[in-house]
Amino acid sequence: MIPASFDYQRASSVDEAIGLLSGAGEDAKLLAGGHSLLPLMKLRLASPSLLVDIAGIQELSYVRQSGDHLAIGSLTRHADLSRSEAALHEAPLLAHVAGQIGDPQVRHRGTIGGSIAHGDPASDLPAACLALNASFVVASPRGERNIAAADFFRGFLETELASDEVLVEIIVPTAAGAGWSFQKFNRRAQDWAIVGVAAVSNGSTRIGLVNMGPTPVRAIGVEQALGQGASVTEAAQHASDGLDPPADLNASPEYRRHLATVLVGRALEEAAQKKA
Template identity: 50%
Template sequence: MIPATFDYARPQSTDEAVRVLAEAGPEAKVLAGGQSLLPILRLRLSFPELLVDLGAVDALRGIRQDGAQLVIGAMTTHHEVVHDPLVRAHAGLLARAAATVADPAVRHRGTLGGSLAHADPAGDLPAVCLALDATMVVLGPQGFRTVPAAEFFVDYLQTALRPDELLTEIRIPAMDGWGFHYEKFQRVAQAWAVVGVAAAVRPAQDGRGIAEARIGLVNMGARPMRAHLTETALTGADGSEEAIGRAATLAAEGTHPPTDLSGSAEYREHLARVLTQRAVLAAAGTA
């Protein structure tokens, strides 16, 4: 199909982009890589009056280290995230998950910031950033503000971004020494995850147990979620398959997974428990 008519702007800087958004009001849409937005426009599920293309804003690209944090520009592509040595060294979970996004063509065009701002609960990277305790840096007419990932994802396809604000960068605490794994189940290659689990494990100092664990859940509700009960059960656990299995049985507690053509809510709850056990076992093995 052909999208509905809209106006088009291509700002050259973040300040210009914010000004354009502020003048346009809530009927404007931001175009990053376009891999999520363009299909919605073609299906006429969205009718923006203005499309604000960030393709010329070079300040939104790039990856750097700032002390104990990794800073990733919102317009950095999935492909760049996968192959960047800083991401691999300090946030390996993000690199691993980004490598599973769709196909190479999408990874070369799609952006980390675009995926997070789109906030599809079936997307891989929102739940990963939640598990990594990432912080979103947002720019609006009043200047910059920071939003923790736990507060950024509000509801289905909704974030804490205001209509006149722009996601500029993502800050991730370095997780050197953590083990990690991303596990997901999908009906066919390149499809959205039916359920996904992002696991990060910090080993105990003696190397014989788990000191801390973080579990992000994909497609288990209207927004990405943390499996807090499982995380609590894993804290101080001995790291055995039995202990991890017991903790994984709690992974679906408090979730509200959808029922659709890919599976029922009960099926997704089962997948969450199985995939959590697999992901934590793998993460504990790489710690």
């Protein structure tokens, strides 16, 4: 339960963080809220040689409306996102999801950027980002690039981020008036989701699923069925089409498939009721 030894550097700007990362090779890791990275280090599942602490970079903590989208700094804490007026109005699904993460301690340390960069299929915000058609701005010595959430998650805890890239901003198309729902099934209020469903209906419907594969995934089968005129009940039957849900102490793959069908049905009904 004690991590391997590592060097520690505190960055006070994005440029400084990029410089420290690129000077250290593939073995360095950014430290944001530390709520996912430090447990991995204590279990010795991660042993970075250098931690670059970005938690104090104030310029990366904001939620702003900018034209047709919401711009969210990657160091925005879950608690701040859940209370942001701009998020509550323009992307209420995201604010609501942030308020359901863990317990108050987790929400006051964990950041949206850390949650996305970690790429954990059990995390809630990545699934919400898929449903909201979000994209991610990342910076490196080569400049900035924008990656769609749909292209970002590659494998278990594996993303498109290169070792010298910093996730700086999350861009969420505004969806005021859209129908939305987040269904999180867990045993105790503060637990991770056994299965979660984030849905957004705005003309068409997009659905992100938590804990239904090796990465955060979309329920493409449901989206296509709805597009072809299926009822909610019929469409929900496609919740796990093409997906390979994991087995763990909480649930078998079969139980997760059943949960996904039930929760997708509930999410679609609630999203339809909420639509302005």
